[in-house]
Ligand code: HEM
């Protein structure tokens with residue numbers, strides 16, 4: 001691995017005439033590529049494909065829930081849809097999108113010629129299509145695909161799971177390996193390949209948040225790998241980690257899973273914080289308010305995220321002392337999160353704001369993510385969680401933080417950097433349509449779910465009591481509208497990639513700062529072959 | 536790139552260590568639950584305790600209830616001799632459960648105990664219990680299974696009732712097990 005790095009930096013250092021020497025031929029260009037920009041694009045396109053795939057499954061779920069009763073799909077297939085939708089969105093859409101952004105932007109932002117371990121980078125991407133093909137294949141196997149929820153609680157995933165579980169375990173292992181390799185690459189790049197003068201406290205926040213995210217990944221992805229391995233041996237090799245008959249304990253599965261699972265949700269939001277911290281100052285034409293406090297807030301969120309996992313398990317019969325401990329720790333996390341929200345608002349305060357599409361998504365992020373944070377605080381209150389747990393209230397909570405949070409930030413990032421990636425401005429008219437349709441439909445889709453949950457509608461069930469019918473119909477309509485709105489985004493991206501649109505200048509955003517805007521658009525195939533000067 | 540190599544080695548070591556940590560959580564969890572009684576794990580160790588002259592605290596009565604669950608698909612019955620009793624802390628109690636194999640096969644059962652409330656679990660001491668052993672039963676047979684226990688005298692005052700529940704699981708028959716491994 002490290003020889004990789006040596007060769008690479010060696011090559012780029014001596015490269016004199018290294019303009020746009022892209023390898024020719026599809027195979028050499030894309031399958032064998034070690035170029036961080038190519039790999040970044042591959043990640044982003046893959047994640048978009050997964051987003052649409054997982055989205056199609058969500059449409060099946062919402063179609064079934066449009067009316068009470070069972071009409072379109074079998075309950076077992078419904079369960080497979082909720083499970084695979086969750087797995088694909090978490091591991092196939094959100095995480096690869098962030099890795100793609102990291103690949104594209106981190107070397108460019110810190111003045112490095114490429115990622116530190118380019119060959120490993122190629123592997124960590126190309127594992128993914130393989131892993132997800134396996135995962136999707138299980139849906140067509142006898143007995144069906146995983147149907148135990150993305151959280152794969154034992155004994156649902158051991159004793160009662162379909163035969164395809166071995167394939168599911170293997171796919172999760174591959175995804176884990178891919179994320180770990182990506183994280184190692186990010187850390188080594190940021191630590192070792194910064195241009196001279198790019199001190200840690202000068203790093204753009206996107207780089208900082210990704211550095212911390214990468215450490216989280218390294219700490220918890222192996223724990224997930226351990227959990228799926230135990231599921232595998234319990235199911236196929238007669239161990240009883242989670243089987244009470246053999247002295248194991250199913251509740252222990254939940255502890256191990258959430259020890260991974262809670263830091264995982266922060267893995268899916270910290271890079272968003274970095275993106276928003278880049279976009280808000282640009283369109284407010286003011287430097288980010290409280291840079292250092294942002295760095296410390298991110299680090300403390302990451303640290304605290306290891307102390308709160310059991311807030312997913314309040315109803316498992318923990319002793320009161322433990323419930324209180326996890327309740328207070330969870331509430332404590334909202335302090336650094338609040339610091340961030342206030343810093344963004346303070347950055348906008350008295351700025352000369354303009355509302356280009358990236359900014360619209362960023363502002364929507366701040367408002368809607370905060371709503372998700374508030375419902376999280378409600379869930380953190382142990383006694384009331386007994387009512388909310390496993391209802392649509394939880395579904396509303398995590399979709400506010402993940403869809404109108406993480407996904408909106410990815411959309412914002414895409415609009416913000418598409419001109420840099422493709423050299424063309426996006427179609428502003430369509431992009432505005434995309435934003436407003438998404439904003440309205442996402443709220444029609446997820447806001448009423450709060451009320452469904454409070455009224456007691458359980459999650460992950462294909463049927464419901466009659467009194468929930470009207471609200472569910474509204475939610476489903478919001479869902480279809482949101483799904484269709486994303487097709488507008490598809491059109492916008494394709495138009496940019498095919499070069500339909502205005503040519504982008506090196507710095508299309510007047511207020512933008514950072515090394516990425518000092519190079520032409522589209523960014524040349526090789527950049528920073530000699531280290532840039534840092535002011 | 537020596538520093539890079541050191542960093543990569545360190546990161547890979549962390550990955551391996553965290554993979555190990557996931558597995559280390561298993562014994563850690565058991566130890567934690569045994570010590571604290573969280574999760575209703577009953578202690579198999581008889582604790583030293585404060586006692587009267589014969590070790591029994593006659594000033595207090597505690598209700599002990601017995602419940603049994605048979606795991607899904609298993610055709611056995613497990614019935615306690617009595618469903619509940621009043622005991623003095625420190626008093627040694629002998630009782631029996633009747634197990635019947637209603638299926639047409641010879642099977643091996645294993646009972647797993649749990650005490651609630653969890654805070655009381657550590658004060659419920661079993662000195663003899665059929666749950667310590669596997670329980671083979673021929674098709675159609677019955678057996679009476681002994682349980683000998685006492686409630687520790689230092690049981691916190693707030694606890695008036697202890698519920699002992701057994702879940703009965705089917706173990707793979709010995710020859711099947713040999714095949715499976
Ligand atoms: C102020 C911050 C937050 C607090 C206090 C909080 C609290 C909680 C609590 C208590 C639950 C468990 C509810 C239950 O199952 O009964 C929960 C679930 C969840 N949260 Fe949050 N949360 C916060 C932020 C986030 C963020 C930023 C994300 C992701 C980006 C997130 C993603 C999730 C997910 C995915 C679940 C559901 C997991 C499942 O059961 O499938 N949360 N949250």
Ligand SMILES: [Cu+2]
Nearest residue numbers: 262265311312
């Ligand atoms: Cu959590």
